[in-house]
Amino acid sequence: MRARLLAASFLVSAFACGAQPALAQEKSAEVAAVEALGPVPAGRLTDAVVPSAYRLDLVIDPAREAYSGRTQIDVTIARPATYIDLHGLDLTMLSATATIGGKAYAGRWTQLDETGVGRLVFDEQLPAGEAVLEFTYTHHFNEGPAGIFRTKVGDQWFAWTQFESIDARQAFPSFDEPGFKVHFTVTLRTPRGLVAVSNTPEVSSSTDGEWDVHHYAQTKPLPTYLAAFMVGPFSVAEGTIPATPERPAPLAQRLITTPQNAGQSDFALDATARIIPLLERYFGIPYPYEKLDQITSPIMPGAMENAGAVLYADQIVMLDESAPVSSKRVAGMVLAHELGHQWFGDLVTPEWWDDIWLNESFANWVGYYVADQWRPDLRVWEGALGEGFEAMDTDALVAGRPIREPILTNGQIDAAFDTITYGKGGHVIAMIAAFMGEEKFRAGVHQHLTNHAFANATGDDFFSALAGAAGDPRIVSAMKSFVEQQGVPLVTVSGSQGTYTVSQSRYVRYGSKGPDVQWQVPLCMRTIGSAAERKCELLADKSMPFAIAGDGALLPNAGGTGYYRFELPAEEWDRLIATADTLTGGEAQAVADSLRASYLAGRASPEQLIALTRKLAANPDSYAFAEAGSTLALLDTGGSLEGKSEEAFRQLVDGLYASQLKEIGFDPRRGAYAGADAETSERRDRLVTRLTSAAHDAGVRATLLNAARAYLGGDQAALDDAFMADALAVYIDEGDLARVKDLAGKALASQDPVFRPAALGALAGKGDAKIADWLLNGFKDERLRPTEKLRLITGVLRREKTRDFGAEWLRTNYRDLVQQMGGIFVTRSIPGMLSGFCSAKRASEFESQFGELVANTPAQLPFERTMEEVRDCDALVAARGEAARAAVLSAK
Ligand SMILES: [Zn+2]
Numbered sequence: 001m002r003a004r005l006l007a008a009s010f011l012v013s014a015f016a017c018g019a020q021p022a023l024a025q026e027k028s029a030e031v032a033a034v035e036a037l038g039p040v041p042a043g044r045l046t047d048a049v050v051p052s053a054y055r056l057d058l059v060i061d062p063a064r065e066a067y068s069g070r071t072q073i074d075v076t077i078a079r080p081a082t083y084i085d086l087h088g089l090d091l092t093m094l095s096a097t098a099t100i101g102g103k104a105y106a107g108r109w110t111q112l113d114e115t116g117v118g119r120l121v122f123d124e125q126l127p128a129g130e131a132v133l134e135f136t137y138t139h140h141f142n143e144g145p146a147g148i149f150r151t152k153v154g155d156q157w158f159a160w161t162q163f164e165s166i167d168a169r170q171a172f173p174s175f176d177e178p179g180f181k182v183h184f185t186v187t188l189r190t191p192r193g194l195v196a197v198s199n200t201p202e203v204s205s206s207t208d209g210e211w212d213v214h215h216y217a218q219t220k221p222l223p224t225y226l227a228a229f230m231v232g233p234f235s236v237a238e239g240t241i242p243a244t245p246e247r248p249a250p251l252a253q254r255l256i257t258t259p260q261n262a263g264q265s266d267f268a269l270d271a272t273a274r275i276i277p278l279l280e281r282y283f284g285i286p287y288p289y290e291k292l293d294q295i296t297s298p299i300m301p302g303a304m305e306n307a308g309a310v311l312y313a314d315q316i317v318m319l320d321e322s323a324p325v326s327s328k329r330v331a332g333m334v335l336a337h338e339l340g341h342q343w344f345g346d347l348v349t350p351e352w353w354d355d356i357w358l359n360e361s362f363a364n365w366v367g368y369y370v371a372d373q374w375r376p377d378l379r380v381w382e383g384a385l386g387e388g389f390e391a392m393d394t395d396a397l398v399a400g401r402p403i404r405e406p407i408l409t410n411g412q413i414d415a416a417f418d419t420i421t422y423g424k425g426g427h428v429i430a431m432i433a434a435f436m437g438e439e440k441f442r443a444g445v446h447q448h449l450t451n452h453a454f455a456n457a458t459g460d461d462f463f464s465a466l467a468g469a470a471g472d473p474r475i476v477s478a479m480k481s482f483v484e485q486q487g488v489p490l491v492t493v494s495g496s497q498g499t500y501t502v503s504q505s506r507y508v509r510y511g512s513k514g515p516d517v518q519w520q521v522p523l524c525m526r527t528i529g530s531a532a533e534r535k536c537e538l539l540a541d542k543s544m545p546f547a548i549a550g551d552g553a554l555l556p557n558a559g560g561t562g563y564y565r566f567e568l569p570a571e572e573w574d575r576l577i578a579t580a581d582t583l584t585g586g587e588a589q590a591v592a593d594s595l596r597a598s599y600l601a602g603r604a605s606p607e608q609l610i611a612l613t614r615k616l617a618a619n620p621d622s623y624a625f626a627e628a629g630s631t632l633a634l635l636d637t638g639g640s641l642e643g644k645s646e647e648a649f650r651q652l653v654d655g656l657y658a659s660q661l662k663e664i665g666f667d668p669r670r671g672a673y674a675g676a677d678a679e680t681s682e683r684r685d686r687l688v689t690r691l692t693s694a695a696h697d698a699g700v701r702a703t704l705l706n707a708a709r710a711y712l713g714g715d716q717a718a719l720d721d722a723f724m725a726d727a728l729a730v731y732i733d734e735g736d737l738a739r740v741k742d743l744a745g746k747a748l749a750s751q752d753p754v755f756r757p758a759a760l761g762a763l764a765g766k767g768d769a770k771i772a773d774w775l776l777n778g779f780k781d782e783r784l785r786p787t788e789k790l791r792l793i794t795g796v797l798r799r800e801k802t803r804d805f806g807a808e809w810l811r812t813n814y815r816d817l818v819q820q821m822g823g824i825f826v827t828r829s830i831p832g833m834l835s836g837f838c839s840a841k842r843a844s845e846f847e848s849q850f851g852e853l854v855a856n857t858p859a860q861l862p863f864e865r866t867m868e869e870v871r872d873c874d875a876l877v878a879a880r881g882e883a884a885r886a887a888v889l890s891a892k
Pocket residue numbers: 001002305337338341359360363364
């Protein structure tokens with residue numbers, strides 16, 4: 001699975017809710033009586049009853065409000081029992097029976113908690129042995145991306161599924177755990193003429209009155225979370241993936257999307273035809289399933305690796321070669337991530353959710369690694385490092401969790417899909433791969449997949465496969481020290497001239513204290529300049545000497561693959577900063593991350609941040625260049641610049657970038673830079689964004705405003721997708737409520753996967769109270785999807801002037817939002833909306849307002865992290881705000 005990269009870009013609606021409360025707050029006497037029969041599993045089910053196959057027969061008409069199903073499960077009952085525990089969430093159960101040795105036993109179904117743990121109770125004791133459970137039931141379609149969900153696109157209805165982590169239980173009663181990997185036989189009944197897709201090829205079809213009946217081949221063993229059903233009047237594009245040394249026959253592929261995207265399928269089909277062979281070569285194993293369909297949905301916030309039926313957000317894969325470089329990078333990375341999961345996750349599945357990190361950390365790493373091979377010109381790889389450094393910001397907080405931790409309750413599962421799992425986990429994999437050498441690492445991966453094909457495995461299985469391939473047991477303890485401990489190592493370097501001492505501690509920000517932790521850090525340093533050397537050693541103790549040749553600057557994170565931050569003596573920092581215009585993208589990110597971290601810890605000066613920004617802005621590498629913006633932005637933490645210093649800041653930004661944009665040119669018209677080299681295009685996109693927002697450059701804003709007006713007036717060629725968000729932001733910033741309403745109407749009338757989200761994302765940008773009130777309370781239109789409402793809330797909370805209003809609205813509507821959307825993508829992302837605040841007082845208020853709402857839900861840890869950030873921000877501004885203002889005022 002993969003959430004979109006753009007932070008907080010999705011969320012919910014407060015109206016038209018189809019969901020029903022799972023259970024009343026107070027337990028009924030009936031539930032209490034069922035509970036009293038035996039302990040209710042809060043996390044894993046017991047081994048009392050084990051499934052061996054599912055037969056699912058579902059009636060799915062996306063135009064109706066509910067679907068219905070008949071589910072049969074073959075199980076083995078270990079010992080005589082009067083009840084069976086399994087999962088089912090908000091199902092309206094019509095019948096439930098167990099058939100054993102030809103005798104049917106009628107059961108009574110009770111859902112016992114809000115996560116969908118249920119109990120099937122019988123009047124007489126069931127004997128041990130083989131049994132068939134059979135259920136008939138109905139359930140409403142969800143509006144948010146969880147379970148079976150639907151939406152209207154134009155005037156047609158479509159339905160998709162998103163089951164990871166524990167939402168398959170909304171679609172069918174099940175033993176909804178990854179360790180139960182069994183065969184599924186699926187039948188879908190759909191209105192005549194619709195396209196219906198599941199995990200395997202359709203082997204036969206028939207009609208039954210007004211229904212088409214689709215029968216699918218039995219699946220290979222799958223966990224419930226990888227089953228998939230998609231139904232609607234889709235448009236289908238077909239392609240072929242050529243044979244490879246690992247797979248002698250060509251593989252058919254289809255791209256299945258809503259009709260307004262038809263004609264946009266070639267890019268993804270072509271990328272897939274190249275990425276699958278790269279993955280097969282990497283793993284040394286052919287694509288494991290019978291067919292490959294990839295489906296898109298406008299309300300999916302990310303992507304999901306359902307075996308043979310992968311689901312994506314429209315925005316991620318519906319593009320063509322003319323799309324912005326950043327979009328093509330994301331498309332390639334997400335395709336390679338989800339397709340990589342077909343082996344790592346689907347073919348070999350974690351035994352339990354405590355090892356989901358293994359799925360996602362590895363897929364994150366391989367996604368960037370293989371996409372980089374797919375299109376070397378796009379330079380996808382350095383993006384992986386960027387995600388790792390971003391994760392360090394989260395991992396540096398005192399509130400947090402290690403990559404791998406026990407999952408004891410259902411409520412903890414979704415919280416494991418966070419930046420620690422993806423960004424940190426991917427970076428740790430990269431660090432170990434670089435330290436082992438890529439060939440040995442690949443051999444370990446191959447061994448792991450071969451050992452556990454079509455079955456389950458644990459993190460320890462993976463560690464031992466790697467250690468075997470490396471011939472070095474230290475790999476296991478080094479990796480475990482990162483996987484099983486929270487926090488970012490800070491490597492402090494002292495000494496000079498090639499003779500250094502390195503020591504480790506846990507990195508913390510200004511005013512914080514972290515526990516004393518020790519890692520085994522695979523440390524790779526290099527020197528820059530004449531007689532330079534690169535050297536790797538394992539820092540296993542608190543400190544050790546480190547000798548390295550060369551008399552130039554010291555770079556303590558060579559290649560940027562190390563998951564650690566570093567601190568240098570001031571003069572060593574200055575020497576390193578002076579080289580930042582020539583560093584590679586990965587190393588520039590490492591240097592910028594460590595200097596920013598040093599500033600946030602109260603050490604590096606604002607002047608050093610400005611010096612580094614100037615060097616990075618002059619670096620020709622697009623990733624290095626990108627770091628300039630986030631480095632300088634630190635000086636405006638918590639909006640501490642105002643009046644004269646704010647104006648000086650704008651001039652500083654304009655001075656850095658305006659001449660660069662002039663040099664490479666700026667024409668907002670569609671396709672003006674078609675065929676241009678990727679690095680220059682990426683640089684132009686970023687320059688335009690910075691000059692529009694941070695610098696408020698009048699010339700660039702005027703150009704964008706004219707382009708937006710022409711585009712909205714019907715001239716489709718006036719504005720390229722690369723500049724769409726910036727242009728619409730200026731258009732709204734310089735308009736009024738009437739303009740906001742007009743653009744909102746245009747957005748909802750469009751199904752364009754670039755324009756529609758960009759327009760909705762722009763609506764709250766002015767930071768105007770009346771507009772914010774209309775967006776959250778007045779804007780009611782059935783075409784506005786729940787996921788799109790989240791964009792509006794995020795936008796309102798992002799602006800200083802409407803932030804308090806947004807927080808109050810969020811508090812009032814929190815329960816409805818979670819109730820309506822739920823699912824893995826939404827609940828845990830809501831607290832981040834409050835991250836723009838910078839006040840210890842507000843943090844305390846939020847804790848009393850939201851504390852109970854988030855307790856014991858996937859939002860709890862994200863909320864704790866956000867509140868810590870809000871307090872840290874306050875402390876940083878108090879300690880350094882004045883120095884930052886002075887540095888900006890004196891920067892020339
Ligand atoms: Zn994933």
